[in-house]
Amino acid sequence: MVVIAAWADGPITTKNNIKGCAKLARRACEDANISLQDIGIVIFSGVYRPNFRSEPSCASHIQNKLKIRCKDLELSSKHCFSFDIIDGSRGAHRAIQTASHFIKNSETKYALVVCADVKPTKQSKWLYENHALAMVISSHASGLKFISSNYSSGKLTAHTKSTFDTKKKVSVLNYVGDTNHSGEIEIEKEFKSDSSSLGSIQMRDFLLWSNNKKGELKHTIVDRTGAMSITHWRV
Amino acid sequence: MVDEPVFSEVVSFAGYLPNKVVYTKDIAPIGSIPRKIDFERLTGIISHREIDDGQDSVELAYEASIKALKRGNIKAEDIDLIINCSVSKLDNKLNQILEPSFSAFFAKRLGAINSDYFDVGNACSGMITALKIADMYIQNGMAKNVLVTSGEYITPVIREAQNTSFWLNPDAVPSLSVGDGGGAYLLGATSNPNLLRFGEPQTLAQYDSYCIADAAIRAPGPKMRTKGKKLHQAAMKQLITSFQRTLDVLGLEWMEIDHIITHQTSAKIIERGNNLTVDVFGQCKCYHICVDETGNTASTSHAVALEQGLKENHFSEGEDVLLHSYGSGLSIFIAHFIIPKGVSSWS
Numbered sequence: 247m248v249v250i251a252a253w254a255d256g257p258i259t260t261k262n263n264i265k266g267c268a269k270l271a272r273r274a275c276e277d278a279n280i281s282l283q284d285i286g287i288v289i290f291s292g293v294y295r296p297n298f299r300s301e302p303s304c305a306s307h308i309q310n311k312l313k314i315r316c317k318d319l320e321l322s323s324k325h326c327f328s329f330d331i332i333d334g335s336r337g338a339h340r341a342i343q344t345a346s347h348f349i350k351n352s353e354t355k356y357a358l359v360v361c362a363d364v365k366p367t368k369q370s371k372w373l374y375e376n377h378a379l380a381m382v383i384s385s386h387a388s389g390l391k392f393i394s395s396n397y398s399s400g401k402l403t404a405h406t407k408s409t410f411d412t413k414k415k416v417s418v419l420n421y422v423g424d425t426n427h428s429g430e431i432e433i434e435k436e437f438k439s440d441s442s443s444l445g446s447i448q449m450r451d452f453l454l455w456s457n458n459k460k461g462e463l464k465h466t467i468v469d470r471t472g473a474m475s476i477t478h479w480r481v
Numbered sequence: 482m483v484d485e486p487v488f489s490e491v492v493s494f495a496g497y498l499p500n501k502v503v504y505t506k507d508i509a510p511i512g513s514i515p516r517k518i519d520f521e522r523l524t525g526i527i528s529h530r531e532i533d534d535g536q537d538s539v540e541l542a543y544e545a546s547i548k549a550l551k552r553g554n555i556k557a558e559d560i561d562l563i564i565n566c567s568v569s570k571l572d573n574k575l576n577q578i579l580e581p582s583f584s585a586f587f588a589k590r591l592g593a594i595n596s597d598y599f600d601v602g603n604a605c606s607g608m609i610t611a612l613k614i615a616d617m618y619i620q621n622g623m624a625k626n627v628l629v630t631s632g633e634y635i636t637p638v639i640r641e642a643q644n645t646s647f648w649l650n651p652d653a654v655p656s657l658s659v660g661d662g663g664g665a666y667l668l669g670a671t672s673n674p675n676l677l678r679f680g681e682p683q684t685l686a687q688y689d690s691y692c693i694a695d696a697a698i699r700a701p702g703p704k705m706r707t708k709g710k711k712l713h714q715a716a717m718k719q720l721i722t723s724f725q726r727t728l729d730v731l732g733l734e735w736m737e738i739d740h741i742i743t744h745q746t747s748a749k750i751i752e753r754g755n756n757l758t759v760d761v762f763g764q765c766k767c768y769h770i771c772v773d774e775t776g777n778t779a780s781t782s783h784a785v786a787l788e789q790g791l792k793e794n795h796f797s798e799g800e801d802v803l804l805h806s807y808g809s810g811l812s813i814f815i816a817h818f819i820i821p822k823g824v825s826s827w828s
Contacts, residue, residue: 297695298577299694318722326684334580336599350621398587399598410700420576
């Protein structure tokens with residue numbers, strides 16, 4: 247079983263998004279009282295990247311910015327593994343689930359999960375505020391315990407793609423279709439995030455809400471297509 | 482009663498190449514690249530494939546996947562989980578799919594109505610990364626039938642490169658080495674722990690700036706910029722150690738491995754890598770190269786090589802295969818699997 251040992255969030259800029267993510271990750275590691283070199287897995291789960299970057303993984307950029315085990319292979323050297331998970335707003339849940347699998351199936355005790363989204367190009371219509379959330383996931387710490395997650399599909403009535411604006415001569419965001427947003431709902435032990443927010447905000451709001459709570463908790467994220475993820479937690 | 486541990490196996494796999502053949506000598510004739518570089522001779526890539534009219538990344542993944550499902554005797558509605566690892570994620574108008582995930586569009590196209598889905602991004606190592614994640618979902622009881630897939634419609638980076646000055650942008654030259662393709666692996670649950678295993682995953686992030694793909698400037702679609710020589714040197718530097726570590730972790734002997742497939746970047750690089758391994762480990766039984774006819778098909782390159790191997794009747798049931806992946810980042814990840822039953826009857 248893994249826990250969120252510490253987390254940090256804040257605004258970031260498109261230009262300095264990796265720097266911003268790394269700063270938050272460093273702060274989360276300090277709060278978790280671990281060295282950056284303890285991290286064996288870095289997972290990035292954002293959707294919107296600067297200039298629609300498709301490779302390499304943003305996680306590898308964050309790993310390099312933090313200088314986590316950046317060295318050539320030797321027969322017994324310890325390394326970090328970085329990759330991205332893309333699953334709309336559900337990315338945070340999916341990344342935590344995947345981190346828990348890696349921790350369970352390897353010698354790694356600590357994973358860094360970063361959820362961040364930025365306006366891809368200056369000319370794009372952007373419905374959000376750039377934001378990042380960094381979480382230290384661990385099997386060796388106290389904190390909010392992740393129990394399980396389950397997922398259900400949405401309908402493809404709404405989607406977002408890049409498109410080339412022939413007048414501005416640049417790729418921009420193109421929001422297609424209608425979205426039925428559901429607002430934030432708080433019940434005693436359940437928190438359903440506001441689906442009009444970015445995934446990192448939805449996760450951050452749950453983490454804030456979970457403060458001072460006891461027992462079993464439930465967090466629901468719904469993305470703009472209606473796809474849903476439900477995670478179960480214990481404090 | 483104690484539950485038996487669950488492991489995963491490769492039930493079937495498939496690669497797909499579109500029909501249109503494009504020759505390197507036509508996209509990169511001598512004289513088009515500074516210093517009169519003969520790109521075909523430099524890379525050993527004679528030709529690659531490009532999408533047919535109406536195809537896109539989803540369709541390339543779909544074509545490979547329906548083949549894999551047929552070979553695995555599984556219906557689309559029986560799939561629990563789809564993991565896509567395409568780098569390109571382009572529709573046929575060169576728009577990048579962002580939200581929901583590419584796999585959501587793919588699941589709809591495939592008719593996988595009962596499947597969960599998400600995307601993994603790890604450049605050309607994406608497929609092995611996704612296989613590992615699928616393996617863990619199966620081992621942890623969250624899925625039984627998992628389809629790991631990718632469709633790489635990446636040849637728009639060739640067009641973008643052709644429209645730039647190679648004198649001013651030498652990092653655009655490696656973009657001429659890519660090709661379109663699709664790949665799919667169907668994973669299932671088994672009690673045998675030895676049918677699909679993995680080496681240790683590593684990201685040597687100090688090399689993260691050597692290959693970057695994002696939106697083109699003042700043109701639709703993507704561009705790719707690669708410091709080819711530096712990337713090649715960094716990858717070659719790790720080759721022997723990465724193999725040695727994997728052999729140690731998995732308890733394998735090099736000479737016993739039936740098939741070795743490395744990431745298909747260029748025939749010359751693969752040959753160079755093979756020579757290095759021969760010096761250290763000896764000549765392996767079968768080292769696969771298909772990049773001369775396919776180009777570098779990114780995350781689908783191992784699946785495309787496996788498909789070529791099937792066509793040439795290289796594989797028999799029970800043989801083992803080592804898939805060695807390199808992805809920009811720089812990530813290195815190796816998978817080892819056993820060729821499934823029934824392979825001789827696959828069409």
